Amino acid sequence: MQCSKTPSCVSFTYPGSLHTPGTCRGHSTRHFSVGDAQPTLRVSTYLMKEVEASNMAVHRPASQSSTRNHTATKANDGSFHNYATVNHSRRFQCTHTEAAAGERSWWQVDLEACYAILSVIITARADCCPERLHDFDVDVYDKDPEVYPGASFTRCYHYVGVMPAGVTEELVCDNKPIVGRVVRITDAPGEYLTLCEVQVMAVP
Numbered sequence: 001m002q003c004s005k006t007p008s009c010v011s012f013t014y015p016g017s018l019h020t021p022g023t024c025r026g027h028s029t030r031h032f033s034v035g036d037a038q039p040t041l042r043v044s045t046y047l048m049k050e051v052e053a054s055n056m057a058v059h060r061p062a063s064q065s066s067t068r069n070h071t072a073t074k075a076n077d078g079s080f081h082n083y084a085t086v087n088h089s090r091r092f093q094c095t096h097t098e099a100a101a102g103e104r105s106w107w108q109v110d111l112e113a114c115y116a117i118l119s120v121i122i123t124a125r126a127d128c129c130p131e132r133l134h135d136f137d138v139d140v141y142d143k144d145p146e147v148y149p150g151a152s153f154t155r156c157y158h159y160v161g162v163m164p165a166g167v168t169e170e171l172v173c174d175n176k177p178i179v180g181r182v183v184r185i186t187d188a189p190g191e192y193l194t195l196c197e198v199q200v201m202a203v204p
């Protein structure tokens with residue numbers, strides 16, 4: 001399935017400028033230019049519906065490159081616990097892949113429909129080894145790259161350096177909004193990938 005690249009009704013809450021009022025499927029809308037306030041963005045015009053982005057990832061199908069005891073669903077279960085152990089219960093709260101030299105571990109979520117994706121919010125592990133999550137990519141696909149190897153993607157964000165332990169950080173997509181349905185996070189080579197929660201902020 002291909003996602004339409006020209007959504008007629010999208011909305012976001014980032015800076016920009018409002019233009020002519022209009023309507024879209026019965027909703028009051030305005031044309032909205034992206035890029036006026038942030039000149040590094042590509043300038044595009046969309047017809048806006050007055051809704052805010054919300055997290056579309058929670059409880060959607062998630063998978064990862066490999067599993068070291070802790071499943072991919074831990075990163076979109078709606079829980080923001082970011083410790084491997086809570087009160088010494090040994091109940092791991094986050095995902096965990098294997099690691100292999102030269103291989104890039106990944107985690108992904110299928111939103112099960114096309115959305116206009118504005119940002120991805122990542123909650124990092126707090127109790128150990130933050131250095132494993134660094135220089136990673138956040139990419140948006142029209143279709144599941146597990147099923148369609150080599151599927152094209154649009155890069156939402158390239159994170160430079162190490163994500164600090166335990167933080168929850170919003171990564172606003174470059175050239176937003178990006179229309180797609182699968183969001184994949186791919187770590188630097190040779191690392192175990194652990195994510196405690198991933199929110200995909202998007203609108204239909």
Ligand SMILES: [Ca+2]
Nearest residue numbers: 074079196197
């Ligand atoms: Ca979680």
